[in-house]
Amino acid sequence: MHLEVSHLYKHFSTRQGQLLVLKDINLHVETGEFVCAVGASGSGKTTLLRMVAGLDTPTSGKITVDGQPVIGPGADRGMVFQSYSLYPWMTVAKNVGFGLKLQGMAMPLRAQRVAEYLDVVGLSQFANAYPRELSGGMKQRVAIARALASQPKVLLMDEPFGALDVQTKETMQQFLLDLWRRTGTSILMITHDVEEAIFLSQRIYVLTARPGSVQREVFVDLPSERTYTIKRQPLFQGYRDEIMDLLRETSRLGVVVE
């Protein structure tokens, strides 16, 4: 197994005492696989992704990448945040190359890699633009190129399109799907958008809320070449109804599905 999370628990200390956020999470991502975790707010899904990234530490349980336990953040697990988090004083090209610079890659090789990934995300002509000159969708493409330039073993995405308008979001989903097919990168993405999860992934973990735990693992048996018209097919809608029902059960317990 490529990325494996086993028996993961996370407690937070609050004034009311210990709060259980994640309960016995078991999941895995195989090489080249696109996996989504969907859950309502309060399912601890962002906490889960942050622990895989090494930005938070689990209370108990194990996270391994190619058998190596995760002990902190590293370039083998690229992360894309909802807020883009680009470096405002760097051009697009410098943003994309910054990870490589941090890792000590020499200049000619770095420039070549940057050009390659700018091309992958279709932003070659914006290499010398600054982030504030870009639209939200373009910013997120820069963030994706920056994470991919380090050629991570797995790309972690935390609601990457959550801040985009509906039209841009749809374009970006198609873009990400094509990019995944071309690069073969393993992706673990967190979202609360059920249709987005079905459209993009091969497997979906549906999480319960408070505490978050894996309620069901859904295998998405749709062709890997997908366009947005697939959302109208009965099979797609069947998956959507199944997952929405699962999330609704959670919300009956007093948690609102976003």
Next chain:
Amino acid sequence: MTSDASASTPKNSQQPGGLKPTIFWRIAEDIPANLKWALTAISIVVPLGIWWGVSSLGIVNPKFLPSPMTVGQAALDLHADGFLVQDTLMSCFRVGVGFFLAALISAPIGVAMGTFTSIRSLLEPIIGIVRYMPAPAFIPLLLIYLGVEEPPKIALIFIGTVFFNVLMIMDAVKFIPQELLETTYTLGGQRHQVLFQVITPYVIPNILDAFRVNMAASWNLVVVAELIAADEGLGKRISLAQQFFRTDDIFACLIVLGLIGFCIDLLFRWLLRISCPWAID
């Protein structure tokens, strides 16, 4: 009440509760460029006009309120005697050295305090206390320790600005989005790289802004220092003018101080614009 108001202003009666359009009272929005320039001109011309009007009406003794022309002549005379340039250079020198030393010390300490909770815990309590001690209250001690020449004046400016610089820079670091730092870790960044390649470039505009704001304090202090003990400097010139009842010289020196401060402010804004164009709206 409402019907009365709408009856007297029928144009707005369509939207009794709506927000009425305005030009002058726009909040956080731009106003037309010509209005902006007109207001800028009024801001300078009107006070000058009132001054000129009051002084030429003869209702105030010109010994107390010299006219703008008298003050202009006083400035020219001070310049002709060589005092104006000499005093200005001397005050600039003291401010320059004192503030430069304060900047040199405060930037790294402020960044370190903003970055590391440990350093902040170590230094914030003591700085929090010392910064409330008024800098001029240190003058007697400084005179005892450092004599009456340049060192006590430079030290006064240093003491009066270093702590405010540190605290403002520290606060700027705290406003860096956490995700920008976390992104850097997930790109393989080490802590020293986060400090020098992310935090430092991010806060440079804030550092320049802190310097710009605190520069005003160093001009306050140089005049205070010169009023007490100095052979030359704009503060000393004001103090001498008082002894000879030369209000025109005092006015001239005050205006020079204002203009110098204004120019330094513009200089810092220009520095910010050329060094960090990404930080300008």
